[in-house]
Amino acid sequence: MPLFLRKKAPSENSRKRLEYQLCLAKEAGADDILDISCCELSEVPSSAFSICKVLQKKVFILHGNALKTLVPKGCFVSCLVTLKVLDIHENKLMSLPDDIGQLTSLQVLNLEKNLLKVLPESIGDLCNLQTMNVRGNCLSQLPVSVGRMSSLRTLDLSENSMRVLPKELANVRTLESLTLDTAVMSYPPASVCTDGTEAVQRFLCSEMGLEYLPPSQYLLPVLEHDGGKVDTDCVDEVDLRWQSKFMDYEKRKEQKQQEKLMFERDLEVQQREHTQLLLLSNSHKENILLSVREEQERLEKGVSKQQRVQEAERQKMLGKIKEAENSIMNRINNLLLDNKRQMKTAEILQTLEEERIHVEQLTAVTQEEAESLRKKEVAVAMQKMLSESFAMSLLQDASDARRQNLVTEACRSLRTLDRKFEQVLLLQQLDKTKAISQILQEEEMQKAAFEALHLQKDYVHGYIRNQIKLIEAELMQLTKLEIKRRNLDTESLQEVLAEQRTALSDALQQLLKQKDQREVELRQVLVEMELKSESNQQNYWMIQYQRLLDAKPLSLRMQEAGVENELVNMLCKLSAQHYLPILAHHRITSEALRHMTERDLIKLGISEVGVQKALLNWVRNQSISSPKGSPKAVPQGEEVGVLPSAHVLMPTPPLTPSSPVTPSAPSPVDSPGSSECVVCMETASQVIFLPCGHVCCCQVCSDALQSCPLCRGDISQRVRLYHG
Numbered sequence: 001m002p003l004f005l006r007k008k009a010p011s012e013n014s015r016k017r018l019e020y021q022l023c024l025a026k027e028a029g030a031d032d033i034l035d036i037s038c039c040e041l042s043e044v045p046s047s048a049f050s051i052c053k054v055l056q057k058k059v060f061i062l063h064g065n066a067l068k069t070l071v072p073k074g075c076f077v078s079c080l081v082t083l084k085v086l087d088i089h090e091n092k093l094m095s096l097p098d099d100i101g102q103l104t105s106l107q108v109l110n111l112e113k114n115l116l117k118v119l120p121e122s123i124g125d126l127c128n129l130q131t132m133n134v135r136g137n138c139l140s141q142l143p144v145s146v147g148r149m150s151s152l153r154t155l156d157l158s159e160n161s162m163r164v165l166p167k168e169l170a171n172v173r174t175l176e177s178l179t180l181d182t183a184v185m186s187y188p189p190a191s192v193c194t195d196g197t198e199a200v201q202r203f204l205c206s207e208m209g210l211e212y213l214p215p216s217q218y219l220l221p222v223l224e225h226d227g228g229k230v231d232t233d234c235v236d237e238v239d240l241r242w243q244s245k246f247m248d249y250e251k252r253k254e255q256k257q258q259e260k261l262m263f264e265r266d267l268e269v270q271q272r273e274h275t276q277l278l279l280l281s282n283s284h285k286e287n288i289l290l291s292v293r294e295e296q297e298r299l300e301k302g303v304s305k306q307q308r309v310q311e312a313e314r315q316k317m318l319g320k321i322k323e324a325e326n327s328i329m330n331r332i333n334n335l336l337l338d339n340k341r342q343m344k345t346a347e348i349l350q351t352l353e354e355e356r357i358h359v360e361q362l363t364a365v366t367q368e369e370a371e372s373l374r375k376k377e378v379a380v381a382m383q384k385m386l387s388e389s390f391a392m393s394l395l396q397d398a399s400d401a402r403r404q405n406l407v408t409e410a411c412r413s414l415r416t417l418d419r420k421f422e423q424v425l426l427l428q429q430l431d432k433t434k435a436i437s438q439i440l441q442e443e444e445m446q447k448a449a450f451e452a453l454h455l456q457k458d459y460v461h462g463y464i465r466n467q468i469k470l471i472e473a474e475l476m477q478l479t480k481l482e483i484k485r486r487n488l489d490t491e492s493l494q495e496v497l498a499e500q501r502t503a504l505s506d507a508l509q510q511l512l513k514q515k516d517q518r519e520v521e522l523r524q525v526l527v528e529m530e531l532k533s534e535s536n537q538q539n540y541w542m543i544q545y546q547r548l549l550d551a552k553p554l555s556l557r558m559q560e561a562g563v564e565n566e567l568v569n570m571l572c573k574l575s576a577q578h579y580l581p582i583l584a585h586h587r588i589t590s591e592a593l594r595h596m597t598e599r600d601l602i603k604l605g606i607s608e609v610g611v612q613k614a615l616l617n618w619v620r621n622q623s624i625s626s627p628k629g630s631p632k633a634v635p636q637g638e639e640v641g642v643l644p645s646a647h648v649l650m651p652t653p654p655l656t657p658s659s660p661v662t663p664s665a666p667s668p669v670d671s672p673g674s675s676e677c678v679v680c681m682e683t684a685s686q687v688i689f690l691p692c693g694h695v696c697c698c699q700v701c702s703d704a705l706q707s708c709p710l711c712r713g714d715i716s717q718r719v720r721l722y723h724g
Contacts, residue, residue: 015039017036017038018039021034021035022045034048034067037065040065042066044070045075046075049079058082063090065091067088076098081105082102082104084107088110088114089133090113096120097118099122107127107129109126109131111133112133112136117137117139121145124143124149127148132154133154135156139161140163141166142169147166147168151170153215163185167204169206171210173213173215173217196453209277238617245572284368284374331474338607341607342605345463382449383432385452391425394424406620463578475505478504478693500689545724570618574610594620677701678709683701684699692715696710697709
């Protein structure tokens with residue numbers, strides 16, 4: 001193990017050296033040399049061939065590696081056509097490329113200390129080669145094509161297995177230096193080889209039948225450049241310069257070799273010392289590693305088990321949250337679609353309301369109607385309406401007061417308020433007769449009672465209140481879901497919740513504006529009625545109150561007269577009388593309801609899920625319990641769902657969240673404490689912040705806030721939740 005780590009460091013250094021040399025060769029202004037020697041390469045990088053081809057390098061140095069081939073796959077020798085010096089000594093080359101003769105510009109070829117067994121025939125095409133060093137290889141002979149190397153001046157064939165020189169070497173007339181293992185040569189004989197290069201060349205020329213001439217006579221064409229001639233002094237000077245450069249290069253190479261040997265010896269000593277130290281500590285380290293491994297395995301098992309449990313719980317919780325999100329999204333979409341569909345119903349109701357007002361304006365109240373009016377019953381109804389309004393306001397004030405008190409004083413305050421409320425009820429009972437007579441005399445109270453009844457009987461206003469209630473419930477559910485998501489640190493669908501909450505907030509603001517506008521329109525109707533009333537007419541508002549309870553537009557009464565009595569009674573039980581004009585307009589019977597589904601009822605305008613299911617269940621029970629037959633028709637003179645007695649003709653309660661309307665989501669008001677205030681953590685949330693739409697604070701805490709505690713958005717409007 002330590003030896004392996006020791007060998008890894010030089011490889012990293014070699015890789016860094018290779019990258020540095022390649023980057024250095026690509027820089028602008030770099031010389032014509034590409035040196036990637038001593039990089040422990042087993043193959044020449046293809047990028048080096050590309051650099052030589054593109055930048056036209058002249059010198060390519062590859063010595064000190066472990067190359068087994070010169071040209072890698074996908075590259076060609078032609079990429080090195082501009083080279084003049086190729087140094088690949090001290091590698092593991094066993095052969096040269098067959099097309100190495102394409103390097104026609106090559107002047108120096110150093111193949112020393114490789115594993116070459118034969119040279120390719122194309123090496124004779126290196127017409128400009130002047131120095132070739134194949135020392136320290138496994139060559140047994142030279143190719144005949146060596147005789148075509150017309151510029152060769154220096155040839156080193158020592159330390160090979162060569163015994164015979166080819167006769168064609170005599171054609172190399174420029175050869176000045178030939179190095180051989182003279183002791184083992186058989187052709188030329190060893191005695192000739194010992195006399196030097198000139199003797200060898202004379203022997204080969206005599207064998208070939210050629211006249212020997214000294215190399216100096218053939219150097220001039222070799223040293224020519226661009227067709228010009230160079231004199232003998234220039235030739236000698238160039239020769240000396242090349243020789244000096246080569247000698248300097250050889251000296252530097254030997255010096256680096258010595259440094260490398262010293263470094264290897266020091267490295268070997270250090271490795272032995274390090275090996276001894278590691279062997280001493282190996283047993284101790286193995287024991288420690290074994291104990292650590294056992295402990296780690298135990299911890300991993302415990303952690304994996306805990307992670308599986310937590311992941312299962314998390315997946316279960318995420319599944320529940322996803323189901324809640326899907327249900328809320330579906331309810332919101334249904335609510336928005338229902339809002340569009342209800343507009344048509346609202347237009348029908350608006351038309352009916354205008355027709356009723358028109359009929360009232362055309363109808364004159366006669367003296368006989370005033371005399372036959374049951375003043376006492378109307379006064380009782382008006383007094384009961386006012387008492388209920390006053391009682392509801394007292395209950396609301398008492399509820400607000402109870403929420404603001406401390407927990408320790410809650411019971412005592414509750415008893416005190418109950419006693420006060422009982423006293424108020426007793427006083428109201430005692431003063432009932434007095435209040436009835438006062439209502440008969442005071443026109444303002446009559447007008448107030450008529451205005452309250454008119455507001456409750458208005459279908460558009462009731463529809464708007466119902467929509468506001470549904471949106472408040474959805475906003476409460478979205479706020480609870482968003483708080484739960486923050487506690488679980490899940491943010492996957494936060495943007496979807498924000499978009500839904502924004503859409504609901506905009507819808508709520510629009511409905512609030514429509515509600516205020518509708519109240520203003522109803523007040524304008526009252527003002528017009530007051531202007532048209534005669535100043536000397538008595539009990540004008542009581543008459544209008546009775547007519548509003550009893551009378552309906554003629555067309556509506558005619559349509560409602562055709563509705564089955566059992567169906568009308570069923571709507572009265574469900575407190576869904578506001579759907580009676582829709583059923584009358586579409587002439588829906590119990591027989592037709594048997595073939596309808598919830599989707600058909602939604603298309604008609606009956607959007608409350610509870611009313612839909614109750615009607616369908618009632619129709620199914622009717623079909624099972626009673627045989628099929630024609631429904632009983634309602635008598636022509638009788639009003640559908642309205643009795644003549646004033647005690648029964650109490651105003652229908654408005655469409656508030658406490659009515660049997662079934663919202664698309666569970667109402668947070670129905671379960672106090674289900675969504676507590678995020679500020680005091682004691683009281684249920686009672687206020688909607690606009691425009692963000694969060695329902696997260698009670699009435700007391702919201703008055704002191706300027707920004708929403710959940711999203712930190714500015715508060716432009718506070719809307720109190722409907723409680724009844």
